[in-house]
Amino acid sequence: MLDTASAPVLELSNIRKAFGGIVAIEDFSLDVRAGEVVALVGDNGAGKSTLIKIISGVYAPTSGAIRIDGQEVSMPNATKAREHGIEVVYQDLALVDQQPVYMNLFLGRELTKGPFRVLDRRQMIAETDRLVTELDVRIPSAHATISDLSGGQRQGIAIARATHWARKLVLLDEPTAALGVAETAKVEKTVVALKSRNIGVLIISHSLDQVFRLSDRICVLRRGKQIGVRETANTDKNEIVSMITGV
Amino acid sequence: MSASNPAAPASPVRSLLARINLQQYVVYVGFLAIFLFFAVVLRDSGFLTQRNLVNIILQTAPATIMAIGLVFVLSAGDIDLSFGSTVAVSALCAAMAMAAMPAAAFPVGIWAGLGVGLLVGAINGVLIAWLRLPSFLVTLATMGLVAGIGRSLTQLRSIPVTDPLFTGIFGSGSLFGVPSLVIWTVVAVAIGHVVYRQTRFGAHVLATGDNARAAQVTGIKVSRIRLWVFMISGGLAGLAGLLYAGRLQAAKYTLGETDLMTVIAAVIVGGTLLNGGKGSVIGALVGSLLMGMLNNGLILMGLSVSDQMIVRGLIILVAVAVSLREKTR
Ligand SMILES: Nc1ncnc2c1ncn2[C@@H]1O[C@H](COP(=O)(O)OP(=O)(O)OP(=O)(O)O)[C@@H](O)[C@H]1O
Ligand SMILES: [Mg+2]
Numbered sequence: 094m095l096d097t098a099s100a101p102v103l104e105l106s107n108i109r110k111a112f113g114g115i116v117a118i119e120d121f122s123l124d125v126r127a128g129e130v131v132a133l134v135g136d137n138g139a140g141k142s143t144l145i146k147i148i149s150g151v152y153a154p155t156s157g158a159i160r161i162d163g164q165e166v167s168m169p170n171a172t173k174a175r176e177h178g179i180e181v182v183y184q185d186l187a188l189v190d191q192q193p194v195y196m197n198l199f200l201g202r203e204l205t206k207g208p209f210r211v212l213d214r215r216q217m218i219a220e221t222d223r224l225v226t227e228l229d230v231r232i233p234s235a236h237a238t239i240s241d242l243s244g245g246q247r248q249g250i251a252i253a254r255a256t257h258w259a260r261k262l263v264l265l266d267e268p269t270a271a272l273g274v275a276e277t278a279k280v281e282k283t284v285v286a287l288k289s290r291n292i293g294v295l296i297i298s299h300s301l302d303q304v305f306r307l308s309d310r311i312c313v314l315r316r317g318k319q320i321g322v323r324e325t326a327n328t329d330k331n332e333i334v335s336m337i338t339g340v
Numbered sequence: 341m342s343a344s345n346p347a348a349p350a351s352p353v354r355s356l357l358a359r360i361n362l363q364q365y366v367v368y369v370g371f372l373a374i375f376l377f378f379a380v381v382l383r384d385s386g387f388l389t390q391r392n393l394v395n396i397i398l399q400t401a402p403a404t405i406m407a408i409g410l411v412f413v414l415s416a417g418d419i420d421l422s423f424g425s426t427v428a429v430s431a432l433c434a435a436m437a438m439a440a441m442p443a444a445a446f447p448v449g450i451w452a453g454l455g456v457g458l459l460v461g462a463i464n465g466v467l468i469a470w471l472r473l474p475s476f477l478v479t480l481a482t483m484g485l486v487a488g489i490g491r492s493l494t495q496l497r498s499i500p501v502t503d504p505l506f507t508g509i510f511g512s513g514s515l516f517g518v519p520s521l522v523i524w525t526v527v528a529v530a531i532g533h534v535v536y537r538q539t540r541f542g543a544h545v546l547a548t549g550d551n552a553r554a555a556q557v558t559g560i561k562v563s564r565i566r567l568w569v570f571m572i573s574g575g576l577a578g579l580a581g582l583l584y585a586g587r588l589q590a591a592k593y594t595l596g597e598t599d600l601m602t603v604i605a606a607v608i609v610g611g612t613l614l615n616g617g618k619g620s621v622i623g624a625l626v627g628s629l630l631m632g633m634l635n636n637g638l639i640l641m642g643l644s645v646s647d648q649m650i651v652r653g654l655i656i657l658v659a660v661a662v663s664l665r666e667k668t669r
Contacts, residue, residue, distance in 0.1 A: 149557070151556075151557060171556060171557040171558070171559055172559040175558075175559055181557070183557065185553075186554075187551070187553065187554035187557050187558065188551065188554055189546070189547045189550040189551050189554050189555070189617070190550055190551060190617070191546070191550050191613075191617040191618045192543075192546060192547065192550065192617075196543060196547075200543075200547060200554070200555070200558040200560070201544075201547075201555070201558035201559040201560045202558075202559070203540045203543050205539075205540060210539065210540070211534070211538040211539060212537075212538050212539065212540065212543065
């Protein structure tokens with residue numbers, strides 16, 4: 094499964110992040126290659142979400158380097174990360190509740206038409222319909238308001254948005270935490286599809302079953318410290334659990 | 341199970357019904373009800389005469405213009421309390437500038453009036469968007485500050501506005517028989533509506549007010565949006581000041597004094613949420629006309645000024661309660 098020949102799309106070297114006196118991430122280094130799924134595991138408060146936010150440009154690292162396709166990038170904001178083809182599904186989803194589904198899928202990248210650049214709602218709705226059908230996200234319609242949708246449907250929209258726009262890397266922060274069995278299977282299918290599009294995936298999950306089903310490598314974080322990285326094929330749950338808990 | 345096939349809505353009628361939001365019609369129903377009430381009760385007092393109805397539109401023109409600005413500010417999740425006092429200072433500065441340079445009165449007046457509005461808006465915007473101060477407190481402060489400047493500028497005197505071009509375009513003039521204040525109202529509402537509903541800027545304003553963090557992580561420049569909405573509000577307050585100065589052919593520090601409550605009520609009744617993320621420019625227009633009609637009808641009914649204030653306060657309370665209840669349904 095592991096394609097070691099491809100260059101890393103993402104390289105993190107010696108990332109450190111402190112919030113005032115609290116060190117959330119200590120000396121973290123990791124590569125993610127194109128078409129590779131890396132799982133990030135660790136207990137609550139280990140620093141997983143913080144790491145995702147550093148990669149996506151929400152937080153600047155206190156020190157350390159981020160390289161995309163071998164080029165060092167400083168990503169002071171989320172716009173930059175997106176320009177680099179990185180998409181994120183945040184733990185809190187980052188949807189705009191009172192807007193319809195299609196506006197959320199195009200949030201910040203709305204399509205326009207004509208010399209006055211008015212919103213091209215028809216086109217956005219058509220693309221939304223196509224996308225939700227393709228990913229089998231079951232929503233009443235592209236016009237549905239986000240606040241009227243279920244947790245699983247919202248998760249589906251957030252994932253659809255990320256997979257639609259991603260070119261290099263998708264970061265998923267507990268994408269199936271709130272989902273039922275069938276919905277979880279769909280998300281996992283989506284991750285596999287990203288892999289086949291040669292897009293790198295960094296997924297945070299508390300479900301080790303899922304991690305072992307999906308990932309090529311597993312990276313363990315404990316209280317901000319990187320405990321180790323294992324190839325999924327060469328490890329087992331017991332080892333990962335003891336790395337997570339430290340016993 | 342239409343849910344399994346999102347590409348094909350169940351039926352055109354059903355999807356249309358799903359998209360029509362009853363809450364947005366509260367203002368129209370209220371408008372009609374109050375209109376019919378006055379039409380019956382005041383049928384002999386001249387409420388229904390064309391003259392009186394046109395007069396209502398003329399009198400509400402400045403409030404409608406301000407209401408458009410407030411729709412943008414509220415939709416972005418902020419509040420502006422300073423536009424009322426900005427109106428007076430804009431009108432005063434326009435009048436003083438015209439008096440000082442009578443040769444170029446018209447352009448000088450426009451720039452002075454709009455400039456003051458934009459300046460106040462920019463100050464609000466910078467303090468709120470970049471220094472992250474709460475908009476309620478910032479605009480409460482600038483409201484008082486600007487009102488004080490308005491009073492001290494002219495030692496409470498009123499300044500006449502005599503330039504015929506200015507008073508024509510911003511006041512008593514007309515084009516093809518349509519009064520200029522009606523034209524201003526229609527143009528401002530039309531532009532405001534299109535910008536709000538049909539542009540990326542409008543979408544970004546709504547996203548900012550709905551979930552600023554989501555807006556930020558999807559690349560929307562939230563600070564810039566917040567600065568812009570205050571500039572829009574300030575600029576439109578400046579325009580409202582010009583309209584007052586043009587119609588009354590004078591500027592005084594009391595202009596716009598009572599507009600704050602009226603405009604906020606008009607905007608809320610018109611379907612704009614106080615906490616941002618949702619609103620309507622057309623609704624604000626109808627809300628503003630409703631307030632103007634209320635004013636006019638209560639005067640025609642012969643209520644004393646104090647009774648008018650009480651009745652208006654009560655009606656606003658009911659209207660706001662109804663429109664907010666509908667929203668949290
Ligand atoms: N903005 C912030 N300011 C201060 N401390 C923060 C901030 N964000 C996170 N932290 C701290 O950093 C640590 C790591 O938090 P993080 O959200 O990354 O954990 P996590 O691994 O995602 O946990 P979970 O599995 O519960 O989502 C926590 O101790 C948290 O309190
Ligand atoms: Mg987390």
